[in-house]
Amino acid sequence: MNLLITGGTGFIGKHLVKELSSNHQLHLLVRPNTGSTIPKGVKTIVFDDNIAELHQYILENEIEGVFHLATLFVAQHQAEQIKNMLLSNIYLGTAILEATQHTAVKWVINTGTYWQHFHSEDEIYCPTSLYAASKQAFIDMAAYYTQVDDIKFVTLKLSDSFGDGDTRPKLFTVLKEAIVSGKQLQMSPGEQVLDILHVKDIVSGFVHLMKLLNENKALGSDYILAAKQRFTLREVVAIFEKVSGKKINVVWGGRPYRDREIMQPWNKGIMLPEWEAKLSLEEGINLYLSKTEQR
16 A cells, blocks of 8 residues: 655654555655655655645555654744744645645544643543644644545544654653663652553554554544553652662652643543553553663
8 A cells, every 4th residue: 555654754653664664655755854764665755845746746656545643742832933833733734635635545644632632521622732732723624625525534642652762852761861860850749640652552553543444444533542551650650660670869849740731631532443552551661671771
């Protein structure tokens, strides 16, 4: 199957590309300034805002499905970051949808976030941040294209992720660095509950959704991928210490909760049908540490 992937050089994208590359012809959409290495056997198209050119590429290469993972994540934005965030999170996806018009593309799998729902008990949209608002804005743009073209558009909403090859300044990267340095780690009081998935489970979710779409299963517009069990930040650190066999010098309450901290992850989402996480948090951390050779 000919597949177009955005965000294929990012953390989750790299793992998805690795999983799909043996059975599918992959085409990575990259921006002109990308400096990432492209895997062998994977084609690329450099998107320089020429939508007509992208449309022609999709036609000529008979692209049938799109994985849209590209995003610019900003937890707490600054004014100067707004333009690039909107270009990445709204414009790029909209340009791709425009380019898929009157082509062989049957479906688009989009990536959303739990952060689109600040209140855990509400089904309605309530953005935690401007980043989350930009993710929702693209979904609203996509609604037009699903009305005027015979294309399926499904969003997978993710919470936190981790795994080998993750260079983002996320929780487990920080914990691993703290083990190496032995320095004090100033953290919030740590009572917020986290939903964390290993990247292997996330990739399996994307691949499974592709399977459902290719089988023409009746699907809704969005689903979540959720961990087998949720833990507080304090519990996550304790599990990390247990698996690594190392004590981390954490100062709980050393910094305050950030503005609009999510204390309970969204629990009104619909789980992707016929999918479940395979790895427990402990198993995922064990795999993560073994892959990074930090035990």
